[in-house]
Amino acid sequence: MKTVTSSNGASRTAQVKAVDSICPYCGVGCALTYYVDPAQNRILYVEGRKGAPNDGRLCVKGRYGFDYATHAQRLTKPLIRKTESYPKGPLSAENQEGASGPRKPGGLVDYGQVLPHFREASWEEALDLAAGGLKEIRDTHGSDFLAGFGSAKGSNEEAYLFQKLVRAAFGTNNVDHCTRLCHASSVAALMEGIGSAAVTNVVRDIENSDVALITGTNTTENHPVAATFMKDAARKGTKLIVINSRRPELADFAEVYLQIKGSSDVPLYNAFMNVMIAEGLVDEEFIAKRSEGYEELKKVVAEYTPQVAARYCGVPAEEIVRAARLFGGAKAAMIFWGMGISQHTHGTDNARSLISLALISGNVGRPGTGLHPLRGQNNVQGASDAGLIPMVYPDYQSVEDPEIQKKFEEYWGVKLSPTKGLTVTEIVHGALEGTIKGMYIMGENPFISDPDTNKVRKSLAALDFLVVQDIFLTETAEFADVILPASSALEKIGTYTNTDRRVQIGRPALEMPGESRQDWELICEISTRMGYPMHYGSPSEVFDELARCAPSYSTLNYEHLGAFGKWYPCPDPVNSEGEQIVFGDSFPSGKGKLVPVHVSDPDELPNDDYPFVLNTGRLLEHWHTGVMTRRSAVLDAIAPDAFVEIHPQDAEQWNVRDGGYVRVTSRRGEIMLKARVGERSSPGSVFIPMHFREAAANVLTNPAVDPLGKIPEYKYCAVRVTPVDGQDGATAD
Amino acid sequence: MTEKQSGQKLISLTIDGKTVRVPEGTTIWEAAREAGIDIPVLCHSPRMEPVGVCRICVVEIGERVLAASCVRKCEEGMQVQADSDDIQQHRKMLTALLLSDYPQQSAREESTGDDELLALARDYGITELTFPDGAAGPEGRGTDGSSPVIAVDHQACILCDRCIRACDDIQHNDVIGRTGKGYQARIAFDLNTPMGESSCVACGECMAVCPTGALTNKSVAGLKIVVT
Structure with a gap:
């Protein structure tokens, strides 16, 4: 039995x-x-x-x-570059030693190649050297020769302290982080249009939308859980208008999917507005009460008929009309966008178009409506809120406003620089020019994340002094004079602000390895050693200070945030969850500004030598420069390889075999990787994920930036694709 | 009660003699839960639309047969008996029938210790089965170890459809369905391909909602977890 x-x-x-x-x-x-x-x-x-x-x-x-x-490769001891390892340059090969071509995965930085160039040091020695090196540059060359990159992976507390260090101890506003590479143009357009860069409504309110416009975002892979709520809504009747030059999985759930040509967003949305205005599908009352500049906008969009847009976008005019009517006819419509909108030399114009679209249809401030630029990093909203931006103090208060400057001088008890600082891309350029001589980089890996890797390599090598604070030996750390082993998110307490403006507490699950230390403590140590003492008892104390100088956070503290956090603004943190929907009555800037925009070309167009358009992006399983996810056994097992995705028609024409190796070449560099033949991208366009250092997409990308947002054009540059002899990599070297 | 429900018409019924008032459209199972009466269930989870396939949650409502409380809506004046000897007997029999096919080792019970079928067996004091052992012999339903993260033991699957709803209705990945008929019926990935080769994106929602040892976390296999 x-x-x-x-x-x-x-x-x-x-x-x-x-x-x-x-x-x-x-x-x-x-x-x-x-x-x-x-x-x-x-x-x-x-x-x-x-x-x-x-x-x-x-x-x-x-x-x-x-x-x-x-992971066993966590940094556990402070490291100092050995004297014989100068002058500086990259220390690890792009492919593994002994690999005859690309068959062996290049993978992560080879510690065996890099570590011999560093010696272990005590914390006292490393911190004295780090602070001393930065101080020397400040005192001999001047404050503006220093710069700092914080990170959107760090907590609000770390971001706040880091920008305070740069502003108060370095004495410059040269502080920025990866928001520059992600939504800087959206932020510029939103600040100009409505006076606030945060989302006006949360993702899950899509359940109250009749229609949602989801554009330039591969949400299923990059915000996977948010995408499940979009699909929930679609199942329950919300009609999705999905727009992307590379077919996202959400297109399967869409009422209308428009696979427009890369970089043709402005004419498309101008045509949307053209149709909506012509057919009376606008909210006259909202336009009159809540916006300004409508007449100018009308004039500009009048030129962009659906037929004109169809030529730019490569989709039929009737489809554009259908989508425009659907959007214009909605009682409540929400707009979501990602880096397909922002990462262009006219990213600000793209975002302006979307803001105008929402304003003329009255789709802000009510349930089911709103503007939602999907934030990429876990704390890109919070790091920006905390002032990790060269133009603004915490909560977007301008560094160039003397009143505000005075206020922060009082808060921080030190004289502050009255001029706005340089952005990520400008700092990298400045290092090359010699106008930036020393840097402190906390948790960023610009070597892989910034456009035109070969230029970044020269820039980092040109710095007189570089302090890198991270949890692993990154490609960037290879150029460091001092490396400080720091804390992972799983080892610290801190707050993070998500894409919905929800401030939540992350709590420590693990002990830190070896002698590594908390990032916030290291910032304080360096600041104190540079002559600007910083002493805090805990991150919660730092948060309280941030809340005092950032009005949006003013009502919040750790006790109120509790286990699930709050949305800001949160006027009544004891009894409410905070505001899901903002700007129901007015915008921070008063009336919303309609900024008409004309179509403009990308910086670099394809030609006979470089016939393909390269689009870059991310994969579900990986995170940015791969430092974390390529060290996660499961994620690396599921997605171990770099690839270039190419349309079957192009593959046939250029003799590229699925799984065979190809060289992809741009005006700036060349990488070799496997081809993946598929129909997600249109003919004439290829896609490469950014995560893989052995075939880093950013070797190819164009560092040209948007004039306002200073965001590089990651989504568009010209490349050629050539099969490697034999295609299995056997004869490649 | 959510705000949406609050505006709705309220109806009264009794559950085990206790009077409860709930918005129209509430299921008996939900109403009981609100009233603090726990009706056991295997196929239902409050995160999902109920499907009423396991019939562990049956209650007496004065009809010819017992009603599955997870799908049956409350009616005005309804007198529900959620617990009686007959009902206990019914639930015990269903549990025993499911156990007759169950493997001797449940990967869920072995690790996180939250196998819901074995918990019911304990509740009903089932230690020996009078039925032939459906899990013995070469006719087994097999396992699938192809996913890097999730272990599949088809023998431990009770076809409750929670994973299917998790995959299709919660995460909308539409990977899991059913295949086969009768005794050979089982869950399948895409068109019955191994999980690791299917279009599964490894979100783990199926594993999180599975009540048995059918879909379990590979990384804790064989490790007894005691949450302190």
């Missing part, structure tokens, strides 16, 4: 503690619980929590991608 037993066959037992925290990856900010074995200092598994952004849902990164933090 069969017996039933609950006794288990497990051979080992783990005493596990549950830690309620939030996911360290994307801007959705999913609430989750880590189940941790403290005896082994390991996270064993993860469960979703019923947080406002995710309702218990997770994606592959959140659920399985936590093991990077306990």
Whole structure:
């Protein structure tokens, strides 16, 4: 007879503690619980929590991608560059030593090649050297010869302290972070248009939308859990208008999908407005009460008939009309966008078009309406809010306004620079020109993330002094004089602000490895050693200081945030969750500004030598420069390889075989990687994910920037694709 | 009650003699839960639309047969008996039938210890089965270890459809469905391809909602988890 037993066959037992925290990856900010074995200092598994952004849902990164933090390659001791390892240059080969061509995966930085150039040091020595090197440049050359890159992966507290360090101790506003590479143009357009760069409504309110315009975002891969709510809404009747030059999975759920040509957003949305104005599908009352500049806008969009736009966009005029009518006819419509809008030399113009579209149709400030630039990093909203931007103090207060400057001089007890600082791209350029001589980089990896890697390499090598603070030896750290081993998100307490403006507390699940230290403490150590003492008891104290100088955060503290966080603004943090929808009555700038824009070309167009348009982006399983996810066993196993996606027609014409190796060449460099033949991109256009250093997409990309947002044109440059002999890489070297 | 429901008409019923008032459209299972009466269930989860396939949650409502409380809506004046000897007997029999096919080891019970079928077996004091062992012999439903993260044991699957709803209705990945008929019926990925080769994006939602040892987390296999 069969017996039933609950006794288990497990051979080992783990005493596990549950830690309620939030996911360290994307801007959705999913609430989750880590189940941790403290005896082994390991996270064993993860469960979703019923947080406002995710309702218990997770994606592959959140659920399985936590093991990077306990990877054996974590930095555990401060490192100082050996004297014989100057002058500086890259230390690791792009491909693994001994690899005869690209068959062996290049993978991450080879520690064996890099570590011999550094020696271990005590914290005292490393911090004295780091602070001393920066101080010397400040005192001999001047404050503006220094710059700092903070990180949108750090907490609000770290971002606040970092910008305070740069402003108060370095004495310059040269502080920026990867928001520059992500939504800087959206921010510029939103600040100009409505006076606030945060989203006007949360992702999940799409359930109240009749129509949602989802453009320039591959949401399923880059904000996976947000995409599940969009699909929920679609199933329940919200009509999705999906627009992308590379087919996103959400197109399967769309009422209308327009696969427009890369960089043809402005004519498309001008044509939307053209149709809506011609057919009376605008909100006259909203336009009159809440906006200005309508007559000018009308004049400009009149030129962009659906037929004109169809020529730019490569989609039929009737489809444009259909989409425009659908959007214009909606009682409540929401607009979501991603980097397909922002990462262009006219990214600001693209975002302006979307803002105008929302304003003339009255789709801001009510349930089911809103402007939502989907934030990429877990804390890109918060890092920007905390002032990790060269033009503004915390909460977007201009550094060039003498009144505000005076206020912050009082807060911080030090004289501040009255001129706005340089952006990421300008700082990299400045290093090459010698106008930036020293840098402190916390948690960013510009070597892989910035456009035109060969230029970045020269820039980093040209710096007199570089301090890198990170959890792994990154490509950027190869150029450092001092490397400070720091904390991962899984080892610290801190707040992170998600794409919905929800401020949530991340809690420590793991102990830090070796002698590595908390980032916020290291910032304080360096500042103090540079003559501007910083002393705090805990991150919660830092948050309180941030809240005092950032009006949007003024009502919040750790106690109120609790287990699930709050949306800001939050006038009544005791009884409410904060404001889901903002600007119901007016915008921070008063009336919304309609800024008409004309179509403009991308900076670099294809020609006979470089016939393809290169589009870059991300994969579901990987995160940006791969430093974390390529060290996660599961994520790396699922998506181990770089590839270039090419349309079957082009593959046939250029003799490219699926899985065969090709060289992709732009005016700036060349990489070799496998081809993936598929129909997601249009003929004439190829796609490469940015994560893989051995075939880094940014070797190819164009560093030309948007004039306002200073964001590089990652989504468009000209390349050629040539098959490698034999295509299996056998004869390649 | 959510705001949407608050404006709706309220109806009264009794559950185990306790009077409850709920908005129209509420299921008996939900109403009982609101009233603090726990009705056991395997196929339903509050995160999903109920489908009423396991019939563990049946209750007596004075009809010819027992009603599945997870799908049956409350009606005015309804007198629900959520617990009685008959109902207990019914639930115990269903549990025993499911267990007769169940593998001797549940990967879920072994690791996180939250196998819901085995929990029911404990509740009903089932230690021996009078049915032939459906999991013995060569006719087994097999396993699928092709996913890097999720272990699939078809023998431990009770076809509750939670994973299907998690995949299709919660995450909208539309990967999991059913294949086969009768005893050979089982869950399948895409057109019955191994999970690791299917269009699965490894979000893990199916694994998170599975009540048995059918879909479990590979990384904790064989490790007894004791949450302190």
